[in-house]
Amino acid sequence: MALPVFDDKMSDADMDRMVENATAAAGFLKAISHEGRLMILCHLVSGEKSVTELEDLLSARQAAVSQQLSRLRLEGLVVPRRDGKTIYYRLADDRPKRMLETVYELFCK
Template structure:
């Protein structure tokens, strides 16, 4: 699946939709462009985690983790639930997972896997 070819005969309504989608995509990419937020999302791919679990996995202070989770929640990438005093986070939908799979394939997979993916 490739990128669509843009026709100069795009309606005003279609152009408005494209602008809205570009804004949404830009905000999404900005949200995942921070190393700490990206790592949080990577950990959440395997399932729901508490803030304390994320602190331990990231070896980060609670304030820093909470700040990054707040941004991810604001952008709609994670959702939270409270159980007693513990707050749990999970991915909000399929978008972060799909993007992380691509990032993993491009930057984390073995070199042979990356070569195979680039020739597909």
């Protein structure tokens, strides 16, 4: 997909869409800008995990993990599922996985 070009021919509707897209992208980037949230997404790439599993994997307290999951949920990046008293999380779609692949290419090779 080609990047949009700002020029005199851009309609107001196109400019409004660009602003909406920029706002959504900024929210997404803010959500993944925290190392704890980024690590949660990395763990969820391999499949659904309970909050307790994430606590163990991250060596973090339940309150901290829940706070980060709340932000990821707010941005629509993860989806919860309750089974009795246990809450499980999974990626909402493939955006986080694609983003992690890009980050890996940029910083980890």
